[in-house]
Amino acid sequence: MDAMMTSSEKVAYLKGLMDGLKLDENDDTAKVLRSVIDILGDLAQDIDEISELYDDLADQVDEIDQDLSIVEDDLYDDEEDDLDDDFDEDAEYYEVVCPKCGDEICVSEDVLLEGGVECPVCGESLEFDFSTLTKENIEEND
Ligand SMILES: [Zn+2]
Numbered sequence: 539m540d541a542m543m544t545s546s547e548k549v550a551y552l553k554g555l556m557d558g559l560k561l562d563e564n565d566d567t568a569k570v571l572r573s574v575i576d577i578l579g580d581l582a583q584d585i586d587e588i589s590e591l592y593d594d595l596a597d598q599v600d601e602i603d604q605d606l607s608i609v610e611d612d613l614y615d616d617e618e619d620d621l622d623d624d625f626d627e628d629a630e631y632y633e634v635v636c637p638k639c640g641d642e643i644c645v646s647e648d649v650l651l652e653g654g655v656e657c658p659v660c661g662e663s664l665e666f667d668f669s670t671l672t673k674e675n676i677e678e679n680d
């Protein structure tokens with residue numbers, strides 16, 4: 539029997555062999571054999587149908603997966619573009635709250651390490667106190 543045959547084709551082949559035996563159809567053993575082959579045929583048909591449905595479903599999932607990848611790529615591309623507009627993506631930025639106007643400003647690590655910057659909103663000279671601004675705080679503000 540060919541391994542590439544479907545289950546239905548294998549049962550049909552078996553049925554052909556059975557017919558070739560020219561058994562007495564009134565013989566009980568022949569009746570049992572024919573019943574078994576009939577049941578096998580039904581089962582094989584069900585399996586073939588399920589296999590087809592499964593293949594269709596797998597194809598659809600593949601298509602959905604591909605579509606989703608495209609959507610994801612678009613989405614993350616957009617996010618990266620937005621970041622590029624405002625920031626140098628290689629530099630690290632930290633949020634600092636101005637004590638005078640309360641505005642949040644983003645400063646780069648370089649500016650932070652210099653120890654101070656002017657608030658772009660109110661002009662207040664901000665100084666960073668490294669005794670309170672620990673490494674841990676910097677990471678939290680990242
Ligand atoms: Zn300010």
